[in-house]
Amino acid sequence: MAESSITSSGTGTEAAARVADVLLLFTGGPEYLGVSTISRQLGISKAVVYRILQSLVSRDVLATDPGVTGYRLGPAAVALGASALRRFDARSAAAPVLRRLRDETGETTTLSGLVGDERVYLEQFESRAEIKMTVDIGTRFPLHAGSSGKAILAQLPAWRRDAVLSGELSSLTDRTVTDRALLAEQLEAIAADGVAVSLGERQSGAGSVAAALVTPDGEVQGAISVCGPEYRFTPEKIERYRHLVRDATTEIIRNWTNGPSGAHAG
Template sequence: MTNQTAERQSSGTEVAGRVADVLLLFAGGPQYLGVSAISRELGISKAVVHRILQSLVSREMLEADPGGYRLGPAAVALGVSALRRFNVRNAAAPVLRRLRDETGETTTLSGLVADERVYLDQFESPHEVKMTVEVGRRFPLHAGSSGKVILAFLPEERREALLARPLAALTPGTVTDVAALRAQLAETARDGVGVSLGERQADAGSVAAPLFGPDGEVHGSISVCGPRHRFTPEAVDRYRALVRDAAEEITRTWTTHR
């Protein structure tokens, strides 16, 4: 190997390392990052950061808008692919199947990907009229019980950063008032369970509980969901205990058999 070849390989490795370092800054960090912040954090020039960012944007790993740069659809797709391989799916499957049989309603598994929630798995209700979800589709955390239970247990700084963003109304029942949403999240954090009646889908009801990973952080949620008319106060009260217990069982299995 010539010195020139070795130098090119060394340079390529260094560039790849810098690209990886830039992407890792977005993992669990602020939703948006700018050139100056990345340059300061990694100790590399703004010109180099700008070139890396443009390359990542061209591959949809990042997106650029007036707020700065954020993870793009390609990065989210990679995250979903990784989450699908997490042991949590193995831990959740038998529990969610049993929960589906106990409630007669569809049960779901969601994962936290960047600042959104993605359905990872579902076990469909045997009812002819039932709710089904689109596995792999992204949703905001503020709308629906599966997202709200994740949002309620995020670190305060990250939660407040998300609440500072515009909150889209997916249905007339979506809570977009920040004060009202904070009150709901506080109640969810105390109870360990979230309830939604028409917040993400107008005719749907759901009860959800958070899932915590081996690191003790919230990484997802499970839910029981179905047509809103079947989610009576009596049914919701019954599902609260069942979903909470199921989530605790999945978390326990996941963290002890990873």
């Protein structure tokens, strides 16, 4: 069947999926995306991509700028994102704990959410040190690199973890582990310990210690981490942070499951 419009090409579900796929491309990569790039990445015709983009622009979900080729997220998308963050219960439950953890460690603390087979930074409380690590809120990262990603991946069901390991395992730094057998061994150890440690695996010169956020029914929601310059992550500090992040995840899950009365937005 020829592709003719957003609503008439295939089923309504397929059309909605295409719109969602287009929008998800804007959560990572360059700020501006053009018709050809989107068409190539999603494997759908330029005509259909163009109609989707025009529909989203008309609703202020996407926007264009004079003199710039391509589309960017518009004010409606920003409003939706802000609303989602406000309503994300884990963020509210985690905020006071992460703020205290930042003060206890002197390092930046973060909250990541699981999105498909990737993770996204949802919140951070920056270190007050002059030299510190900061993260990009809303940017997607693979699960196989870095402590937060590995902490999440280690707690996922075996079938889902195997699916990630069977896919592309790109090297983000020269320390990123891409050997599937070695990575599987590391994940098994992380699952048993409950904590993941990264020294330059996702970002050169960065150290981090993370633990997954797992609800009482076993659903993996994301992870929290303590992160900073690698040279400050000595074996003694790493061991201390391991205990702190374990305790912090327990408190966050307790706040979360207790509902609004147990969590306070930050």
